Amino acid sequence: MTGRWTADLIFGARLGWAGGRDGWIRTAMTAVGVGLGVAMLLTAASVPAMFQGRHDRGAARDFSASIGAPLAKSDRTLTVRRYETWFRNSSVYGLELQPDGPGAPVPPGVDRLPRPGEMVASPALARLLATPDGALLAPRLPYRMVGSIGADGLIGPDEYVFYAGSDRIAGREDVYRIDRFGNPGGGPEELSPMLALLVVIIFVVLLLPIGVFIAAAIRFGDEHRDRRLAAIRLVGADSRMARRIAAGEALNSAVLGVLTGAVFFGVGIQFVERITVGGITVFTSDVSPDPVFAALVALAVPAAAVGITLLALRRVAIEPLGVVRRAGATRRRLWWRLMLPVLGLALLYPLIGQVGATGGRLANAYQVAAGAILLLISVVAVLPWLIEGVVRRLRGGGVAWQLATRRLQMGSGTAARVVSGIAVAVAGGIALQMLFSAAAAANTVETGQDTARAQVQAGFGPGDGPMDAATITATFRAVPGVRSAFTVTQFYGVDPAAQPSASGQPVISVLIGGCGALAEIAVIDHCADGDAFVVNGRGEAGAQGAATPGPGQRVRIGDVEWTVPAAVRPALPGRDPLGREAGGVLATPGAPGVAALPAANVQTLMRVDPAVPDVYEHIRNASFRLSPDGYVNLLQSTRESDRFTTIRKSLFVGLVITLLLIGVSLLVSMLEQLQERRRLLAVLVAFGTRRATLGWSVLWQTAVPVLLGLGLAAVAGAGLGAVLLGMIGEPVRFDWASMAGVAGVAAAVVLLVTALSLPALWRLMRPEALRTE
Structure with missing residues (x-):
């Protein structure tokens, strides 16, 4: 049969x-x-x-397993600093590397660590930088190309990744000291x-x-x-x-x-x-x-x-x-x-x-x-x-x-x-x-951000040194496609006379900005340079226990004690385009004592014309010129996991x-x-x-x-x-x-x-x- x-x-x-x-x-x-x-x-x-x-290649270059208890500097450690920017709709991810000795670990995909001022990049990023479009990204990567990253150091062939050598990042607050790359225990959630x-x-x-x-x-x-x-x-x-x-x-x-x-x-x-x-x-x-x-x-x-x-x-x-x-x-x-x-x-x-x-x-x-x-x-x-x-x-x-x-x-x-x-x-x-x-x-979660009022946020931290808000605002307003921009400087202080409790001292928010900027975040009757306002709102520090100061109250901000102006006027709280409720003290740059305040977080919110070609790239380049450590975020009303x-x-x-x-x-x-x-x-x-x-x-x-x-x-x-x-x-x-x-x-x-x-x-x-x- x-x-x-x-x-x-x-x-x-x-x-x-x-x-x-x-x-x-x-x-x-x-x-x-x-x-x-x-x-x-x-x-x-x-x-x-x-x-x-x-996933395996991403885990191989991950260094989070080395982050935990601080590592002592040795010949086998490496100081790293993350850097990320965007080019159009693609992320550009990189690490600045400063070896502490000859035995410092080398990330996968490269044979040696780049020297200060040098860069190794993924083939896709190298191709991009060699095109006319790459001229928009090149100002944010001021390094000399000396090699490429192999496939074992990349998640995908079109990934934009680079490693840059440096001799100036040790001692910064935003760096990590590691002794190895790879996170074998970091399986997918x-x-x-x-x-x-x-x-x-x-x-x-x-x-x-x-x-x-x-x-x-x-x-x-x-x-x-x-x-x-x-x-x-x-x-x-x-x-x-x-x-x-x-x-x-x-x-x-x-x-x-x-x-x-x-x-x-x-x-x-x-x-x-x-x-x-x-x-x-x-x-x-x-x-x-x-x-x-x-x-x-x-x-x-x-x-x-x-x-x-x-x-x-x-x-x-x-x-x-x-x-x-x-x-x-x-x-x-x-x-x-x-x-x-x-x-x-x-x-x-x-x-x-x-x-x-x-x-x-x-x-x-x-x-x-x-x-x-x-x-x-x-x-x-x-x-x-x-x-x-x-x-x-x-x-x-x-x-x-x-x-x-x-x-x-x-x-x-x-x-x-x-x-x-x-x-x-x-x-x-x-x-x-x-x-x-x-x-x-x-x-999907609602972010609370109002994309009709602003589409871009740029920011700089205290480590960037003193930042003049007027200069920042003028720089961004000069970018083709930016219709309007306003800048505010955010301080957090405490009442030096208040006794600490189990939950800590209440945080006092102090926001400095021009009259136009303050009008975007609070309801103000009239304003002139030198005015100050007090707003009984939660503020950005509301979750930490915000406090509303009164006229003449002292506020300790870092090593400086600042006195709330006696002529401070009340104002109604409002919300900025990021969805945050105003609270604390709002003051103009000409208010008494403001010029003596230390460096702080500076944020600029911009309304742009998206029809202008590469307006976001020009904004990112302008931010980099102001400070290489600044950041630029695009506002969005919702965010997916x-x-x-x-x-x-x-x-x-x-x-x-x-x-x-x-x-x-x-x-x-x-x-x-x-x-x-x-x-x-x-x-x-x-x-x-x-x-x-x-x-x-x-x-x-x-x-x-x-x-x-x-x-x-x-x-x-x-x-x-x-x-x-x-x-x-x-x-x-x-x-x-x-x-x-x-x-x-x-x-x-x-x-x-x-x-x-x-x-x-x-x-x-x-x-x-x-x-x-």
Whole structure:
């Protein structure tokens, strides 16, 4: 029995190559379709290695393990100072290094420590500095380039990183003394239950359409295969042998598809370092699929090809004189198809309100994944029944409509297979969007910053020495694109006569600024230089216990005692663009005693015209000219958690790739169907059918199943989304705009694929397509 199976499978495999050019085209299209899916699965299997590689290299250059108890200076220690700036939307991170001796540790990726005034940079940063755009960044990196950082010292190939040598940072307050690089114990933090649930659903939503597409690609060329099987029956093969031969042909295409997928994957990763999606880049060496998963794919795809072929032939009667499909006489049954969503709900329902209740982690990841898969795969099961039931009732219409509906009535299963992948993707996308909205609300905080009043904050610390507010303001106002700017100097003092308590002495806030600046942060009736105001508000130090001084009260600020002016006037508290409430003393530069105050924190808030090219870069350069130690922040009304931002970017990467795959799969499927119908199309044209009519028929033939699939996907996706929201205890909210957006993108993909298939359609309508052998 085993020998007969083997012989028939081998004969079927040979038959796939013995059909002339048509056979080769069918085999090649199936191999390409399966290969695309396999390449995507191998890419998905590489995701853990990608992120692990990025984490390992980040941990290797981390020096936080050396920070703790102060280290004594020795020949084996190194003084480091962090430096970070931004160039457009990319972070530029660096370390200033000053060795304490010849045995000082060297960061990974470099052979030696740079000398004072020298710099080693990542290849991406070096390329940027060598371009005209790099001239905007170069003033903030006043070092001589002497080398580059190797891949083992970088998280990704497009990372902007540098190490600069210095001999002037020892003794500063913002430096660290370390004796090694590397933080082996600094593993990634565990995700919250909500984020872990989001990651599980992302993997299900992105990978399931790939599996559906592979299953559909395996069945390319079914009609030609059935005719060949009838011919095999005619020469003496029984029905079982014919099915085994068909399985051998599918096995041949699947094995070739696995090999093609490996080639696609191997070629694709050679370009991975040039691709940046969502700000994420990886090295080619990181794209390494899990060996167990890769072996599973290599074995599962051919096995699935054989199983799907045998399952599909159960509804086909292969006779010596032709093939009869039983689908027309026997309607598809619905009851067993509805068992899939019922089983999915049975798995997920016990988890309603339970996510996050067990130790702060998602303890039921596999149960969640299985339930989500069953609910989404039910779309694949129910869609053929839905399409068959609807198209059976379609009547009338124009010629193009009748050609399309008649074709669907004759073989709705093929249309369902083509659309099932995009329907699953849309259903998963809708559910993911509902869950993502809840996760975004939980992982996004309101900053309180008013971006309508100011968009940029620049600041300088006491270590920068005395900073003249008027000079700072004039410098920033001179930057092209800065519409307005105001500067304030912030002091914190205490009442020298007050007795310390267990909670410490109350902090008195003193804010110095011009009248225009004070008017931005408090409600002042009138103001002139020399005035001072007292505001009964929390102030920036409110959490530390703010105090409101009175006229003539002494305030100790550092080593200086300052007396609140006797003519101080009350003012109502307000909020600055950063959302901070004014409190304490507000004084103008001409107020008595202000000129004798020590150096303090100086902040400038600016309103800019974002339409001016690189206005933020010019502001950063102006800040660097004032003091290399200054900082520039862009105001934002909301802020996301870093881990949620990473997940969101990863989702964007996956969605882009999945949509591309869906588009390519639809195009390959449509071209395969047109190839099978080329003689029929040529005959219709020969009898006078207009080409435009046939083009519209192809569009309707695709649009009807797609519309039905999108409707079913919306129901399934909304149901899965409601269950997932119930699991995390969130109220069910339907984001109709997002649901329409997901469906609209899917419809746009279908329209684009149809447009791309038209050139092939015109070519197949030529009279040469009537030739046969």
